[in-house]
Amino acid sequence: MPDSRQPRPNPLSNPDFDRAAHRRLDAAWLAATRGAAEARVVPVWQSKPLMAGSGAERRAVLVPASDFDWSLAIDSAFLGIAEGAAHFAADISKLAAEDLERRFGGAAAAEDMRMIGQWLPADEAALLAYAKGLLWWHERHRFCGVCGHRTESTDGGHRRLCTNPACKAEQFPRSDPAVIVLVEHDDRCLLARGSRFPPGFHSVLAGFVEPGESLEDTVAREVFEECGIRVADIAYQSSQPWPFPSSLMLGFRARALNAEFALDPNEILEAGWYTRDWVSGLDPSGSFKIPPGFSISRRLIDDWIAEA
Numbered sequence: 342m343p344d345s346r347q348p349r350p351n352p353l354s355n356p357d358f359d360r361a362a363h364r365r366l367d368a369a370w371l372a373a374t375r376g377a378a379e380a381r382v383v384p385v386w387q388s389k390p391l392m393a394g395s396g397a398e399r400r401a402v403l404v405p406a407s408d409f410d411w412s413l414a415i416d417s418a419f420l421g422i423a424e425g426a427a428h429f430a431a432d433i434s435k436l437a438a439e440d441l442e443r444r445f446g447g448a449a450a451a452e453d454m455r456m457i458g459q460w461l462p463a464d465e466a467a468l469l470a471y472a473k474g475l476l477w478w479h480e481r482h483r484f485c486g487v488c489g490h491r492t493e494s495t496d497g498g499h500r501r502l503c504t505n506p507a508c509k510a511e512q513f514p515r516s517d518p519a520v521i522v523l524v525e526h527d528d529r530c531l532l533a534r535g536s537r538f539p540p541g542f543h544s545v546l547a548g549f550v551e552p553g554e555s556l557e558d559t560v561a562r563e564v565f566e567e568c569g570i571r572v573a574d575i576a577y578q579s580s581q582p583w584p585f586p587s588s589l590m591l592g593f594r595a596r597a598l599n600a601e602f603a604l605d606p607n608e609i610l611e612a613g614w615y616t617r618d619w620v621s622g623l624d625p626s627g628s629f630k631i632p633p634g635f636s637i638s639r640r641l642i643d644d645w646i647a648e649a
Contacts, residue, residue, distance in 0.1 A: 352466055352467070353466055353582050353635065354582055355464050355467035358423055365499050375429065377407060379405075379427075380427040381427070382406050383401065383430045383472040384402060386433050389451035391449045393449055396460065399461065400461075410444075413431070413435070418472075419497035454473060458633065459634045474514075474516075474584030475498065477584065487503065500512070516587055516588060519550065519583075521638055522595050522641075523594050528616065530615055531545070531597065531615075532612070533609050533613075541630045546568065560593050568603070568605075569604065571597070577592070
């Protein structure tokens with residue numbers, strides 16, 4: 342059980358899920374479990390999980406392993422055990438879109454988790470994020486980066502091995518570290534609209550860690566590059582897996598040393614300093630949007646507001 346003294350986990354992570362790593366090397370157990378009625382399969386189509394229902398009633402389509410047609414899977418992976426049942430992920434992207442409803446029920450549809458994650462139960466959202474991230478890695482590592490030969494999945498889908506006997510290079514799932522930071526100045530926080538954001542959407546700043554950088558160095562560099570702000574008192578807050586497609590978001594707070602912006606127009610279209618009252622009073626249906634509740638960016642904003 343997780344230590345109750347630790348910070349609460351962010352959405353898309355589940356410390357209670359048993360990844361059962363020791364089972365990944367047990368080929369006989371995996372083969373038997375893939376046909377068990379109590380085991381469950383998470384079908385993922387073109388990096389989107391299958392969902393049934395609508396609105397807040399959306400739920401993941403979890404197929405009994407004994408009923409799943411494994412010939413549909415381009416790749417598959419053992420995820421772990423929840424409530425005594427083994428869970429697998431299966432990439433069914435070779436199916437035509439119109440075949441999804443016929444094979445998985447009239448209400449089944451592949452949906453982008455970024456659009457629906459806020460409505461899902463926490464444990465279900467974490468399971469789907471795990472499945473999506475792992476299968477995305479498989480999709481992009483079917484060939485060896487050293488010699489170009491095909492790779493094959495092994496260890497329950499948690500390792501790929503080059504099939505060239507002269508190479509045998511191993512590849513393992515990876516997450517790319519990225520920092521995300523709420524910057525404060527005189528009891529106001531910095532919110533910005535990125536060049537890739539939809540109209541009206543604002544968030545805290547974020548960026549990927551570069552080779553040879555510490556996390557604190559990345560925070561300082563990204564904030565200055567994007568907005569021309571120098572920061573101090575950089576402090577880690579919490580982290581979140583973010584499989585869009587394969588990031589680990591590392592949340593920070595920092596204090597701005599200057600308030601004047603010098604925006605990088607390639608990255609940031611507009612930015613501003615906002616008070617707690619102004620942000621907490623935003624109309625969800627208004628034109629100024631902030632991140633959804635299941636994101637670490639929103640967690641950073643909400644925790645800052647709660648300090649008032």
